[in-house]
Amino acid sequence: MLGLSAQEWTAVALSLRVATVATAVSLPFGIALAWLLARKDFYGKTLLNAVIYLPLVLPPVVTGYLLLIAFGRRGIFGEALANIGIVFSFRWTGAALACGIMAFPLLVGAIRLSIEAVDRRFEDAAATLGANKAWTVATVTLPLALPGIIAGAVLAFARALGEFGATITFVSNIPGETQTISAAIYTLTQVPGGDAQALKLVVIAVAISLVALIASEWLGRRAGARVHGV
């Protein structure tokens, strides 16, 4: 189909799976951390903030290398996790972990901004109506921050889809297991005459990203209309 080989379609499907899982799994953590950074003052907040943003400024290959040390088969956590059946190294789950971590700063950043923008007077009103902290967050803060949460999730998805450096360093470039669109394009450009084939994948990558951005815009506008109460 579309002149792509089965292996290339596998790469497209794998990219979508990796980016979806990376976004879905990191979203609850992202929301929790964004709320903490937006609404709480605590010891070590600046450090936590810096650590979350680190993948954005580190060379991706460094993040991949650190993941290898931490979650590789003989890594600091990798060995213990392997004993309970969770293996990241050279698996698609490792690609999802790498993508999730690389996308995390964008996710937290967007959600944090939208939570900071929620008028705290609504939270006060919820408290006088009998809502404790947790219920206030669940029924007032997060619904009002929804446009930003959607924007953050789509940004993270798009970032995860395009991740290359950390993924290839951490889990290599194994067709059918860890070879995402980016890695497949890279492989094709390394063989003589492969660039024509690479172009097709490039078009698909552009198309997926465009659809994601348009969907985010549309969802964001719908959520925005809801939030503004019309």
Place this chain on the structure above:
Amino acid sequence: MLTVEVDKKLGDFTVSARFESASGVTALFGPSGSGKTSIINMIAGLMTPDRGRIAIDGEPLFDSAAGVAVPAHRRRIACVFQDGRLFPHLSVAHNLDYGRWMSGLPRDEAQFKHVIELLDIAPLLKRRPGALSGGEHQRVALGRALLMKPRLLLLDEPLASLDAARKREILPYFMRLRDDTKLPMVYVSHDAAEVKMLANRVVMLDEGSVAITGGVELL
């Protein structure tokens, strides 16, 4: 019976108020910047006094000496704010139900119907707050406060953001409410005419302290 004895330093302004309020409507009256809203926020539990005591019917809500500070969500004190603060993402019906849900109260059809009628808000139930006029917004906010079955109702300048015509439209609802319920209310205002119409007791504030207390003839 509400007892308030609080001190709170806010920058170089100090609120230091002592008063009691029995049944009926007690007005906290004074110019803007006299500390009215701070006192309301301390009673509601949204602001913590530096020291003092706040109690309803002898039950302490805040007592710095005894280390008591009941959080806002467990005080069962409803507020109607100047800006209404209906949740913009919820329909009017869901806004009205919010306090009942969060306070874990069973649905009370009779009360719901009564409040809807008292405030004439039946036609608004399906709307969202963004589609309400200022007067409708405040009536729904008042309904939301009543439906959580509070033991005290705090009204923080609920008419101040409305124009004169809207005020005339809403005032009768507050008077109906006052005559309809035994719920004690604290009504904050800087408008003498409003207070005269609604309150049966006045606490006059000036520069954060109680200047004088008495009946509406003080105004």
